[in-house]
Amino acid sequence: MKPILLIALNFVREQRWPIFVLLLWVVLLAVVGLFADLPRERDDLLFIFKQIAIYVIAFSVFFGASAIYNERRSRRILGVLSKAVARDQYLAGLILGVTLACAIYCFALGVTATWTLGGAGFPISQVWFLMLCLVAACVLAGTVALMFSTFLHPFLAAGAAALVLGLPALASLTLSVRWAYIVPVFILGTAVLKANFKSPGGLFWFPVGLAFLETFFFWALATVIFSRVDIAVEVE
Amino acid sequence: MLEFDQITKEYRSFSGRRSIHALDSFTVQVEAGEIFGFLGPNGAGKSTAIHLAMGFMRPTGGQGRMLGAPFGHSHTRRRVGFLAENVALYHRQAERLIRFYGALNAMDGSHLAKRTREVLQTVGLEEQSKRNIGKFSRGMLQRAGLAQALVNDPELLILDEPTSALDPLARVMVRELLLGARSNGKTIFLSSHLLSEVELVCDRVAVLHRGKLVRLGRTADLLQSSERTEIVARGIAATAFAGSFAQNGIVRFSVPAADQRLALERVWSLGGEIVSVNPVRRSLEEVFLEVTRDHDLPRSEGAQ
Secondary structure, three states: OHHHHHHHHHHHHHOHHHHHHHHHHHHHHHHHHHHOOHHHHHHHHHHHHHHHHHHHHHHHHHHHHHHHHHHHHHOHHHHHHOOOOOHHHHHHHHHHHHHHHHHHHHHHHHHHHHHHHHHOOOOHHHHHHHHHHHHHHHHHHHHHHHHHHOOOOHHHHHHHHHHHHHHHHHHHHHOOHHHHHOOOHHHHHHHHHHOOOOOOOOOOOHHHHHHHHHHHHHHHHHHHHHOOOOOOOOOO | OEEEEEEEEEEEOOOOOOEEEEEEEEEEEEOOOOEEEEEOOOOOOHHHHHHHHHOOOOOOEEEEEEOOEEOOOOHHHHHEEEEOOOOOOOOOEHHHHHHHHHHHOOOOHHHHHHHHHHHHHHOOOHHHOOOEHHHOOHHHHHHHHHHHHHOOOOOEEEEEOOOOOOOHHHHHHHHHHHHHHHHOOOEEEEEOOOHHHHHHHOOEEEEEEOOEEEEEEEHHHHHEEEEEEEEEEEOOOHHHOOOOEEEOOEEEEEEEHHHHHHHHHHHHHOOOEEEEEEEEEOOHHHHHHHHHHHOOOOOOOOOO
């Protein structure tokens, strides 16, 4: 467990500048909340919150898709995997790192939304449930992207992940809503997007649990593929 | 300790039409407590062999064992120290970096702190321990890389070009470090282009060329030429033998080993006295060039 945590913390440290830039969006929400006429402009504030919230799913895909590539290109992966770190632990560390990076963002967003949206009458418990939905969506989306990046270039991996995440969403819109449960990132994202002051939404735990379960599945799949990859070969 | 058994590594192009044999039926056994030199020109397959041993790659054929476990066994790597060619490290304080790598090897607490201080001192970076690695020169980076390889007090050290960026003083430091490690019972697998360094420290040497093992033996044996003999004599004229060199009445010359007996009889017949007869000692560079030239057969593509 310790190597996984070390790799995760190291990932967050290496991604500190992108995380910092992401957090500027949260600062934007805080600034808007500071100057907004809350009772009158609360719907506008909620709109900005939703927009800022949903970005993190896209960033989780980019974090996941580029994690292995960056390490291989810089050859730093050799230093880590020359220690007593198995490849499944290495991938678990990167997934935990992506999770931590997104969780930092979601926590900051949750605190800001508690202050701004909570002050305008949005249930605080629902703010934090939506943050949990976002984290679950990020973990799954990041893991799918990481899985593809074990054998694809990051751009292709991000594209493939977008397909895997998007096709069930498309099927749920055209065929049946059940299709969205195949990869529940769309459901979790929709929970955030559909929230409003009149009906903030309920605490539906099934998609959250399913997302964490599928994360485990994609991690296992990534491990099987990554154990066959020659990591010392130049990636350029 | 480290065993390559008929290891083959083939790189295939994406379409699978072109393939390159980086290693071809490579067999070598590194014994415990020795410094084993691993030589070869660029693209010979040295780094490939090392990466296979570390589990970074999977062989196309054959098998290998490191410290009794198959290549790639993660727990075994706790007992191994590895320094890659063109060392790449995370940019943070040297001390924190070494602690990070030590912690990945399941070290912790005061033991890790003590070892970190010790290895930084060993590689001469104790005064730079609070400096960020990103501000290090290439030589200092290589020393930091060596420190992370040593932090777990490994039984087996695998070093890929450990002295390539070092100044002469630092090279002496590394040489002493390797000899000290050997005297403490450690095993060292050393890949290097610096033949003079290898000649000074290695017990055995393997020369790899285009993925094939072309020479393997004790360093002392390889350096002895079986083709020429050096004869030192006195009491004869310096002009008695072609290419001879005279100083203070001592005449020194070399002859083909096959002609050794004739040369000795000629010295005696001229009234001279034999001082010594020894096989000519070559440098490792001469051996290396000879071996690689001998095996320089036409080939469409270089390995790796």
